[in-house]
Amino acid sequence: xxxxxxxxxxxxxxxxxxxxxxxxxxxxxxxxxxxxxxxxxxxxxxxxxxxxxxxxxxxxxxxxxxxxxxxxxxxxxxxxxxxxxxxxxxxxxxxxxxxxx
Numbered sequence: 001x002x003x004x005x006x007x008x009x010x011x012x013x014x015x016x017x018x019x020x021x022x023x024x025x026x027x028x029x030x031x032x033x034x035x036x037x038x039x040x041x042x043x044x045x046x047x048x049x050x051x052x053x054x055x056x057x058x059x060x061x062x063x064x065x066x067x068x069x070x071x072x073x074x075x076x077x078x079x080x081x082x083x084x085x086x087x088x089x090x091x092x093x094x095x096x097x098x099x100x101x
Contacts, residue, residue: 002098003030005077008085009067010037014044016086023088025053029098035085036061036071 006024010017017035024033035048035056048056057074061067068082079097083089 001030002079002101003032003077004094004098005032005034005072005075005080007034007036007068007071007075007080007082009061009064009071009082010035010040010044010048010085011064011067012040012042012044013085014040014042014047017044017048019088020083020085021051021053023090024083024094026091027089027094028092029094031094032075032077034071034074036067038067 008020021033024031033054035054037044037048037056037058038061039058045058061070071082072080079101
């Protein structure tokens with residue numbers, strides 16, 4: 001079985017991040033969603049650390065690409081990707097990738 005690891009760098013984008021997480025969770029494939037948050041102070045951490053659909057890590061970083069690389073080092077999937085917190089997958093996107101491989 002193919003397992004996906006999706007990395008999402010995050011900082012002060014609470015509303016968009018909720019939509020991003022939902023789009024990954026609704027893919028109907030085995031997926032590890034790693035949120036790499038740089039220490040948001042906009043209310044994100046009030047709910048993110050309790051969201052069971054993700055593995056959330058909160059630590060200062062040197063910007064978006066450093067956050068992505070930190071998440072990639074933690075990933076355990078066969079296929080790795082990153083999805084910014086203001087982006088979403090269309091329904092069935094990861095299933096189509098899985099089926100291709």
